[in-house]
Amino acid sequence: MFWPLYLYSDEGSTEFVEHNRAFLRSLDTDEEGTWTTQLPDGSTRTLRLRLTGAEDSLTHDPVRRGWIRYAFNLLADQPYWLGEPVRKSWSQGDMRNFFVTEEDRVTYGYADDVIYYLSPGGTLDSAVFTNDGDVPAYPIWTVIGETTSVNFGVGDRRVIVPFTIPAGYAVQLDTDPVNGQVLWYGQWNASKKALVNPIDRTAELNPASAFVAIPRGQDRALSFQMTGTGTIIAEVRSRYRSAF
Known part of the structure; x- marks a missing residue:
């Protein structure tokens, strides 16, 4: 799965750095995370994913601007979305x-x-x-x-x-x-x-x-x-x- 993402903080450079570091710590190539989607009727579907690679496009200084664009590649070992039990x-x-x-x-x-x-x-x-x-x-x-x-x-x-x-x-x-x-x-x-x-x-x-x-x-x-x-x-x- 390809996941393009913009990460930003408008509270200042220090806050952006902390926000960015916390987000990157939540991604791991060895551990799975859960992607959840919520349907209009309130029900959800979930998919277990892990990070396989990431790219960023540094056309500017993200610390000074307060935002950065990422492109994540994610892999689902079990490729089906699960409905609620x-x-x-x-x-x-x-x-x-x-x-x-x-x-x-x-x-x-x-x-x-x-x-x-x-x-x-x-x-x-x-x-x-x-x-x-x-x-x-x-x-x-x-x-x-x-x-x-x-x-x-x-x-x-x-x-x-x-x-x-x-x-x-x-x-x-x-x-x-x-x-x-x-x-x-x-x-x-x-x-x-x-x-x-x-x-x-x-x-x-x-x-x-x-x-x-x-x-x-x-x-x-x-x-x-x-x-x-x-x-x-x-x-x-x-x-x-x-x-x-």
């Missing part, structure tokens, strides 16, 4: 504790020898995601425990998690092949909505698991099944070839 979540209706407490025995009438309660497996309400982008979009899935079995996917092609997710823990999987399709597992920080010190458990995935995208310009039904009282979160970000 769309997130939806679903929970199992039966919210009883997995490990039975004395209070649970009174509330639900469990026998004395009952140690844990396994909620019935069932299909949660399905949802349809629309991909209005220019290329296929891969969902990011997060499952917060507790669950004893769970699977999720697009249509009838699903990812099958073969292990129990206890309360306070979660798994997360970005199905985009560019991001490695890694199944991360760890404690769930509810306030930050993120995994804490996750570990890679991709090798344990059921080999029948399928990583499926939502085709461009189409709707696709998401489907999932869960045994337990956890929560499933799906996030989709459409990708575009242009900023508008």
Whole structure:
């Protein structure tokens, strides 16, 4: 991407120098920055870029004049503009504790020898995601425990998690092949909505698991099944070839 830019300050030469130095420090050939465009409806699209080169046209003394013209060359390693993330979540209706407490025995009438309660497996309400982008979009899935079995996917092609997710823990999987399709597992920080010190458990995935995208310009039904009282979160970000 080519970015012509005029940088100026009308508060004096010293202020211009400080302004120019601060701006140049914000550009880095090794670190990415984010270019954001805002559409008339208030929505945004973003593109990650890094500096590859810069030119300036010094036809005058910029310190004395208070302005300079730059020409920046920027590179996007991932060339698509990202729309805003769309997130939806679903929970199992039966919210009883997995490990039975004395209070649970009174509330639900469990026998004395009952140690844990396994909620019935069932299909949660399905949802349809629309991909209005220019290329296929891969969902990011997060499952917060507790669950004893769970699977999720697009249509009838699903990812099958073969292990129990206890309360306070979660798994997360970005199905985009560019991001490695890694199944991360760890404690769930509810306030930050993120995994804490996750570990890679991709090798344990059921080999029948399928990583499926939502085709461009189409709707696709998401489907999932869960045994337990956890929560499933799906996030989709459409990708575009242009900023508008």
